[in-house]
Amino acid sequence: xxxxxxxxxxxxxxxxxxxxxxxxxxxxxxxxxxxxxxxxxxxxxxxxxxxxxxxxxxxxxxxxxxxxxxxxxxxxxxxxxxxxxxxxxxxxxxxxxxxxxxxxxxxxxxxxxxx
Amino acid sequence: xxxxxxxxxxxxxxxxxxxxxxxxxxxxxxxxxxxxxxxxxxxxxxxxxxxxxxxxxxxxxxxxxxxxxxxxxxxxxxxxxxxxxxxxxxxxxxxxxxxxxxxxxxxxxxxxxxxxxxxx
Numbered sequence: 001x002x003x004x005x006x007x008x009x010x011x012x013x014x015x016x017x018x019x020x021x022x023x024x025x026x027x028x029x030x031x032x033x034x035x036x037x038x039x040x041x042x043x044x045x046x047x048x049x050x051x052x053x054x055x056x057x058x059x060x061x062x063x064x065x066x067x068x069x070x071x072x073x074x075x076x077x078x079x080x081x082x083x084x085x086x087x088x089x090x091x092x093x094x095x096x097x098x099x100x101x102x103x104x105x106x107x108x109x110x111x112x113x114x115x
Numbered sequence: 116x117x118x119x120x121x122x123x124x125x126x127x128x129x130x131x132x133x134x135x136x137x138x139x140x141x142x143x144x145x146x147x148x149x150x151x152x153x154x155x156x157x158x159x160x161x162x163x164x165x166x167x168x169x170x171x172x173x174x175x176x177x178x179x180x181x182x183x184x185x186x187x188x189x190x191x192x193x194x195x196x197x198x199x200x201x202x203x204x205x206x207x208x209x210x211x212x213x214x215x216x217x218x219x220x221x222x223x224x225x226x227x228x229x230x231x232x233x234x235x
Contacts, residue, residue, distance in 0.1 A: 041229065043119070044159075102161060105159050107157075107158045
């Protein structure tokens with residue numbers, strides 16, 4: 001079955017410290033992977049995606065993610081967290097189902113950056 | 116670029132009435148739009164996939180007659196919640212898929228800001 005797992009409900013980080021939000025996936029074929037961020041009462045904002053090429057993908061707001069095929073992971077990272085990074089983060093994988101390409105989302109990880 | 120709007124952002128209605136939510140891709144054409152529902156502190160649940168000019172494809176367990184989807188143009192899709200009940204109260208989010216470059220495999224979904232529906 002095609003799925004995405006975000007093992008942490010919440011991640012707490014001090015401002016200025018590096019952050020990692022974990023994501024693992026299960027999908028047949030080559031994975032197309034995405035990270036989105038959601039602020040309260042807002043829709044999702046696209047951060048970055050991996051389709052092919054370099055395993056390290058750089059995205060918006062200083063975020064990056066590392067694709068690891070052997071570990072089937074796509075962890076989101078940032079070298080120095082900001083308080084304004086506090087939000088809900090979703091990892092997603094594109095999967096073919098019922099003849100359509102759909103995004104399958106993880107459960108989300110709440111990132112809390114403390115001053 | 117790649118902006119998706121939704122209207123209204125918030126709606127309160129009485130039980131039994133119908134509510135229409137619009138989703139527009141403002142600066143790109145979207146042959147495919149998606150409608151999601153999100154419960155508090157939960158992930159997004161895909162309700163249906165909407166293709167321009169054809170009938171929507173609903174996910175298992177989603178009532179077609181209750182959640183009417185129309186994708187009349189390459190920039191507009193609407194979701195109508197018919198005969199709304201309190202259990203339909205939720206945050207509804209649409210997204211539009213941009214087809215990028217020469218390869219459709221590089222497409223990315225862009226999301227609207229969401230619509231908070233409260234049914235009294």
